[in-house]
Amino acid sequence: MHNWTKMPAAAVLVIALFLGIPYASFAQSTRYDLLLKGGHVIDPANHIDEVRDVGVLQGKIAAVEKNIPADQARKVVDVSSLYVTPGLIDIHYHVGNGGAPLNWFAPDARAHALPLGIPADLALQSGVTTIVDAGTSGAETFLQEKEEVIDRARVRVLAFLNIVANGMSGGLEQSLDQMDVKLCVDTIKKYPDLIVGVKTAHYWTGGPWDGEHVPWAAVDRAIECGILTNSPVMFDFWPRPERTYEDLILTKMRPGDIHTHVFAQQFPIILPDGKINPALAQARARGVIFDVGHGAGSFWFRNAVPAQKQGFIPDSISTDLHMGDYLTVSMNNVMSKFLAMGVPLEDVVRRSTINPAKEIHRPDLGTLSIGQDADIAVLELTQGHFSYSDCGVAKMDANIRLLARMTIRAGRISYDPSGLSMVEWEKARPQYFTIPDRGESLPARADDYPRD
Ligand SMILES: [Zn+2]
Incomplete structure (x- = not known):
């Protein structure tokens, strides 16, 4: 056995590089590359809600303990008075271009459709380390999204595949021909590490029914693909007399399927007598999942506040970030709204970490468990005078705000604008x-x- 500690550092480095062993392993008496010291750790998956230190080694979580000595780490970051949580998971996000425009091949077509998605790495600003693209792409456009966005992003990017082969916003979302179950199944099976489920959205919200437009076409085909791939379906839905919300959540959706945009204007969340729709509890008893998907048009305080007061909080908090809302919405902004409505911080973190991780069948994410990727958010909770807006252009005053101070993705410091980890x-x-x-x-x- 070599006695590494007596060798000059340069010699150790040379030997380490020669052997292909990361130098960090040999750093003298240091057990961790990074130590976050003194923060209040909230890790709902591991039932931790107290001050702990977090040690990171070679990109993995190595310790979550009380009072880890500072000299055991190459780099120590003082996070006292801040919260340390698993990297947040936003399961409703949009990256890439979406579908190709209908006139793509016309002689006078413009070169590109306007993009629907926003840069994936913007999520890091909110402490988010995993985003799930919510069906921006379908079977025919997924490869482009993978090569242009997923493979290049610093944030981890997963995806729900749109049942519409051409994807979202290209002009073909209303076409039955485009809802190709076999193509959807084949594509999900081809990318099992990236595609976590199926998405359906925007189908025939107002036009007359005919042979090409039948009420449940998009829902039924998405579910068929979900059954054949054993994966959840995420529903963006518009109720009509021929396809009610209750039919969706009490009959059509399977246990584990996700209704996103739950507090949007079109859903009967609160009944005329002010009571919450009992169908929500009945659906929950069946295993149906409810997700926020805030977006530019899917969050009304008139639904959210009375629902929360009557004990209904969506299972997961997500943004629906896209080109239409990124100036207003962020993961921290949406989480802050739930804090402002009175949901405890531990609960808000749970619904932004381990809950969405389980919904996409990735319980390895959204935790600070030893050995997992060191995906970490450092968050600041501030008391003061704040206000939050909803999609009906109404506002709510509040006295609390949550803001990410630092984001770590697989051990790399990906976001630290105030220099928490830096020297003066x-x-x-x-x-x-x-x-x-x-x-x-x-x-x-x-x-x-x-x-x-
Ligand atoms: Zn969306």
Whole structure:
């Protein structure tokens, strides 16, 4: 056995590199690459809700314990007075371009459709480390989304596949021909690590029924694909007399299927007498899942506040971020609304971590369990005077706000705009004060911890 600790650091580095072993393993007496010290850890999956230190080694969670000595880590970040949670999971997000436009091949067609999705990595600003694209792409457009977005993003990107082969907003969402169950099944089976379920949305919300437009076509075909792939279906739905909301959640949806946009204007969440629709509890008893999917048109306080007061809180909190709402909505903004309505922080974190992880059959995510990817959010809870808006352009005053201060994805510091993990510039090491002689030179940085 070599005695690594007596060798000069440079020699250890050379040997480590030669053997292909990460240098961090040999750093003298350090057990962790990174230590988040003094934060209030909320990890609902592991029943932790108290001050703990979190150690990270080689991109994985290595310890969640009380009083880990600072000298056991190469880098220590003081997060006292802040909350440390698993990286948040937003299961309703939109990336990529969506469907191709109907006139794609016309001689006078413009080169590209306007994109529907927003940059995946914007999610990191809210402490989100996993997003799930909610059906922006279908079987025919998924490969483009994978190559252009999923494979390049820093945030982990998973997807619900649209039952419509051309995907969302290209103009073909109303076409029965496009709802190709076999194509949907084949594509999900081809990408089992990326596609977590099926999505249906926007189908025939007002036009007359005819041979091409039958009330349950999109719902039935999405469920068929869900059955054949053993995966959940996420429903964006518009009730009509021939297809009621109660029919959807009490008859059509299977246990584990997800109704997103639950507090949108079109759903009878609160009945005329002010009581919550009993169908919600009946659906829950069947195993139906309810998701927020806030978006530009799917969150009304008139539904959310009375529902919360009567004990109904959606199982998962999500944003429906896309080009139409990204100035207004963020994961932190939506979580803050639930805090403002009186939902406890631990509960809000649960519905933004382990709950959505289980909904997409990925219980390995949304936890700080030892050995999992070190996906971590550092969050600040502030008391003060705040107001929040809804999609009916009404507002609600509040005295609380949640905001991400730092986001760590697989051990890399991906978001730290206030420099929580950084030294004051006057105290930086000598390299920071050097002028690089070439454009290709390594940047003059105050530390070399892995960052984006
Ligand atoms: Zn959406």
